[in-house]
Amino acid sequence: MSNAEDVFAESDFKPKQEDLVIDFPPTFDTMEAERQHRKERLAGALRIIGNLGFAEGVAGHITARDPELTDHFWVNPFGKSFKQINVSDLILVNPEGQVVHGNRMVNAAAFAIHHAIHEARPDVVCAVHTHTIYGKAFAALGQPLEMISQDATMFYDEWVMHADAGGAVVTGAEDGAGLAASLSGTKKALIHKNHGIITAADSVDAAAWWFIALERCCQVQLIAQAAGELAIIPDEYAQKSWEQTGHSLAGWFQFQPFWDELTEQDDSFLTN
Numbered sequence: 001m002s003n004a005e006d007v008f009a010e011s012d013f014k015p016k017q018e019d020l021v022i023d024f025p026p027t028f029d030t031m032e033a034e035r036q037h038r039k040e041r042l043a044g045a046l047r048i049i050g051n052l053g054f055a056e057g058v059a060g061h062i063t064a065r066d067p068e069l070t071d072h073f074w075v076n077p078f079g080k081s082f083k084q085i086n087v088s089d090l091i092l093v094n095p096e097g098q099v100v101h102g103n104r105m106v107n108a109a110a111f112a113i114h115h116a117i118h119e120a121r122p123d124v125v126c127a128v129h130t131h132t133i134y135g136k137a138f139a140a141l142g143q144p145l146e147m148i149s150q151d152a153t154m155f156y157d158e159w160v161m162h163a164d165a166g167g168a169v170v171t172g173a174e175d176g177a178g179l180a181a182s183l184s185g186t187k188k189a190l191i192h193k194n195h196g197i198i199t200a201a202d203s204v205d206a207a208a209w210w211f212i213a214l215e216r217c218c219q220v221q222l223i224a225q226a227a228g229e230l231a232i233i234p235d236e237y238a239q240k241s242w243e244q245t246g247h248s249l250a251g252w253f254q255f256q257p258f259w260d261e262l263t264e265q266d267d268s269f270l271t272n
Helices: 004-010 031-051 108-120 133-141 173-182 204-227 235-245 248-265
Strands: 061-065 073-075 091-093 099-101 126-130 159-162 189-192 196-201
Touching: 031 061, 031 073, 031 126, 031 204, 031 248, 061 108, 061 204, 073 108, 108 126, 108 173, 108 196, 126 204, 133 189, 133 196, 133 204, 159 173, 173 189, 189 204, 196 204, 196 248, 204 248, 235 248
Parallel strands: 159 189
Antiparallel strands: 061 073, 061 126, 073 091, 091 099, 126 196, 189 196
């Protein structure tokens, strides 16, 4: 009988490199198709984050910039559970904070925070904020996000601490603008002292993944520092790890298993 190496070598199992399936973000021929895709991913991200237990009460919001009306964004309506969001529930909000599509209210904090971010960062398609347990606990300490794990290095040199108005509900334009100013340049993660965490990206998929990852990094750091002294990854290695896992395509790719699991279980939320 042939050994395992011979069997493998003679089999058709090993694919040619040109036959490998590689996933990339989709492209679109029309604005309508891109809008529908963003809305579907937004509804899915809301459900996934809700299912992970990262939503609390009526607080929390995820937005997706409209691809045609670029100063408008789609968002979950005020007071509806993340776990129950359908594409048909999403509302479209204009720069004045008015709902121009849909019949539900917009959360005032959602408008104050997300309008400011979308206005200040044309590169941002999606921003995510909810009141997570570990994000809130971490933000209460006002401490830096340390590079103590491979996952933490996704945020190497791309996170910021913001201290203003942390204990109050962010509903004013000035407070929203302050958050947006802190989340400047290429920053994708913000820790709002005494409030929680926010992430942003050029796709719904990446922004949702960064949020999930950031919440877990907060959790890991809290656990690790409670047990002992943190061992910090040197900048050189953190940078190398970021180059592999911290870029936008990596963020988009990491979200795909969550999407696949959700749509396999129940894709009824995709209905308009």
